[in-house]
Amino acid sequence: MPNLQVMRHDIQGQTPCLTLYEHLSALQPPGSEPVCNRSPRIAMRATATYPQVDTPVVSSIALAFDYNPPSMSNRKIVTRFAPSPTGHLHVGGARTALFNWAFARKHGGTFILRIEDTDRARSTAQSTRAIIDDLRWLGLDWDEGPDEKADDPYDPQSQIGEHGPYFQSQRLDLYKEHAQRLMQAGRAYKCFKTPDELKAQRDNAKAEKRPYKYDRTESINLPQPTIDKYVEEGRPHVVRFRMPDHDITVHDLVLGDVTVKASELEDFIILKSDGYPTFHLANVVDDALMQVTHVLRAQEHLMNTPKHVALQEALGFESPKYAHMPLIFNADGSKMSKRDKAKTARAAAKEWMKQNNDNIDRLYHEIKEECAGYLDSIGLTKETLQDFLDKKTDDVLYPQAIARFLHIPLPEIDVNDFRLSGYLPEALLNYLALLGWSPGNDVERFDLDFLKENFDLKRIGKSNARFDRDKLLAFNTEAIAKLSSDEFHQQLIRHDGYSRSCTFQIGLGNRFRPFAACYRERSRTLDEPFANGQFFVTDDTKIEYDPKAIDKALLKNDDQGLAVLNDLQPPLESIPTDKWTASELEKTIKDYAQQKNLGMGKVAQPLRVAVSGSTVSPPIFDTLVILGKGSTLARIGRCLQLNTPQQQTEAS
RNA sequence: GACCCCGUCGUCUAGUCAGGUCUAGGACACCAGGUUUUCAUCCUGGUAACACGGGUUCGAAUCCCGUCGGGGUCACCA
Numbered sequence: 001m002p003n004l005q006v007m008r009h010d011i012q013g014q015t016p017c018l019t020l021y022e023h024l025s026a027l028q029p030p031g032s033e034p035v036c037n038r039s040p041r042i043a044m045r046a047t048a049t050y051p052q053v054d055t056p057v058v059s060s061i062a063l064a065f066d067y068n069p070p071s072m073s074n075r076k077i078v079t080r081f082a083p084s085p086t087g088h089l090h091v092g093g094a095r096t097a098l099f100n101w102a103f104a105r106k107h108g109g110t111f112i113l114r115i116e117d118t119d120r121a122r123s124t125a126q127s128t129r130a131i132i133d134d135l136r137w138l139g140l141d142w143d144e145g146p147d148e149k150a151d152d153p154y155d156p157q158s159q160i161g162e163h164g165p166y167f168q169s170q171r172l173d174l175y176k177e178h179a180q181r182l183m184q185a186g187r188a189y190k191c192f193k194t195p196d197e198l199k200a201q202r203d204n205a206k207a208e209k210r211p212y213k214y215d216r217t218e219s220i221n222l223p224q225p226t227i228d229k230y231v232e233e234g235r236p237h238v239v240r241f242r243m244p245d246h247d248i249t250v251h252d253l254v255l256g257d258v259t260v261k262a263s264e265l266e267d268f269i270i271l272k273s274d275g276y277p278t279f280h281l282a283n284v285v286d287d288a289l290m291q292v293t294h295v296l297r298a299q300e301h302l303m304n305t306p307k308h309v310a311l312q313e314a315l316g317f318e319s320p321k322y323a324h325m326p327l328i329f330n331a332d333g334s335k336m337s338k339r340d341k342a343k344t345a346r347a348a349a350k351e352w353m354k355q356n357n358d359n360i361d362r363l364y365h366e367i368k369e370e371c372a373g374y375l376d377s378i379g380l381t382k383e384t385l386q387d388f389l390d391k392k393t394d395d396v397l398y399p400q401a402i403a404r405f406l407h408i409p410l411p412e413i414d415v416n417d418f419r420l421s422g423y424l425p426e427a428l429l430n431y432l433a434l435l436g437w438s439p440g441n442d443v444e445r446f447d448l449d450f451l452k453e454n455f456d457l458k459r460i461g462k463s464n465a466r467f468d469r470d471k472l473l474a475f476n477t478e479a480i481a482k483l484s485s486d487e488f489h490q491q492l493i494r495h496d497g498y499s500r501s502c503t504f505q506i507g508l509g510n511r512f513r514p515f516a517a518c519y520r521e522r523s524r525t526l527d528e529p530f531a532n533g534q535f536f537v538t539d540d541t542k543i544e545y546d547p548k549a550i551d552k553a554l555l556k557n558d559d560q561g562l563a564v565l566n567d568l569q570p571p572l573e574s575i576p577t578d579k580w581t582a583s584e585l586e587k588t589i590k591d592y593a594q595q596k597n598l599g600m601g602k603v604a605q606p607l608r609v610a611v612s613g614s615t616v617s618p619p620i621f622d623t624l625v626i627l628g629k630g631s632t633l634a635r636i637g638r639c640l641q642l643n644t645p646q647q648q649t650e651a652s
Numbered sequence: 653g654a655c656c657c658c659g660u661c662g663u664c665u666a667g668u669c670a671g672g673u674c675u676a677g678g679a680c681a682c683c684a685g686g687u688u689u690u691c692a693u694c695c696u697g698g699u700a701a702c703a704c705g706g707g708u709u710c711g712a713a714u715c716c717c718g719u720c721g722g723g724g725u726c727a728c729c730a
Contacts, residue, residue: 211726299657326657471679
């Protein structure tokens, strides 16, 4: 048997990251009953009966028995996306997920979806569902994690993969056991300071302009009997990790080595007073137990990484490789935040108030009228509306109600916002991939398959990127142009259902297909046909006329447009309903234009305004066909009636 | 403020690691022109950048130092 000391020495530099299951099964003679099943939690319990056996020793024994530990370098690549379920998937999160997915796929590895729901106050099951849906809409899939098809993704039985459960709220024992391990080794300790106490210390330090750092002396010098007494009394406390005294270097695959001095690092909390782990502990424990080899995350996590590396050292885990990606900002350089929506809505509402004598009653009632039934479901009352305007709340649903009433667009922040605005997942993904990454060689348009083949960590950039909606729109325009007319039709049906409760399918019936057809070549988003083609489903008697359009197309040059409409009525009337086709209309209208020596513009525009209320619509013949003979003539008639000057009407 | 990261057209970026082929390439936006019944497309052309200052070198966008600028972090959030 090889010398154990030597073996320990050998593994010092590379600390094999084995799950305890592997340690223990390695010790089993072949063919014997396994000491534990695949669950790391049970493996932990198995070792607990041998408290003197810590991880490195087990590794050494494993080595001594000719067990070949899988070293990080030749192990299968494992990445994960670990969102916290506090809302829809943010575009930044989407890019993180995309890169982790692409890296795993490129190397034939495993991609894990793990839900980090250790924030009890903010995590919701609804958000988990939303994030799963957002990821699936983007076309990203995962090898381990919650099952998207399960009725209850939280059900441990339904989760996919052998390192589950994949909800941190279901792994609490595991974190406690590791925290316990650290405490036994003197690497963690209980701290009874209250949040208020600490906040006061921080505030003091700030007021005196001196840097604040948590001071461990008091806590670590607490005599054991006192600690026991406090615990018995049920005093709330947290568990802190004792930072090592040496500097920590993070070997980042994008940024290179980043060293943080020991003096800059403080003892951070690993177990909150409610017994839940903090992000740091849970993240590190899960990455190790799930055998994650590469962590691709946003640069905002860079300063967390030394903490994680220190934890990994103390726990005997090999650090995964880290790659920190540049951040994504708004076009103006501000941080892209969910609050941007609240900000926009608030500004618009305040502007409205200014023009309406600061009358909040009226604002509330008008919103209520516009969004009937919707308000109750989101709990908007006059009081909460006031709170919202006073920035006391940033509730994500209020801005939507306000925006709907004021007809203002809200900035898209979440993946779902882009979905509602009519972006195609392939366009969003393509654009997102270019934020902080580039395949080189002037290649810019590509899909998931391309990424699967070509994604390369080396090509991740270092500097922050601004989100350019114009460019995204251009990508989306191209993506839509690529769709066949049938695909476009199907997509529109889906979008009408997703964003408008099928308003257009109900309103148009079998005219939905020609409606889709005429918008296919003039849409940059899936939403434009509905936003611009509202008049198709508006009642004939409720078309609103844009005054500028009336002036320009109907009244200019001595009511030339009105005359055209008048002239056109009889010939249109004479087209039989069953011959109301584009070619027939074209013939009739062009004949008229030729006869009067008018350009098509002079004839089409008055018609367009009469039937749609504005100067913009799909090609006029298509428009008239979709509307049908009845609607067309009814609208022309009503338009003439409304816009013919008074005297003229009286004179005739 | 302290610590850390970053700095090529307005924006995203190629080029930087292995200095010359870079009078710096592409995309989006913008401007001009063309196509078109409106709109949206589409086509052609154009404007536009190595943050600044030192150094190393025959030669610097590329290597080194400094300055300035931008950003991140500093929670019982993740």
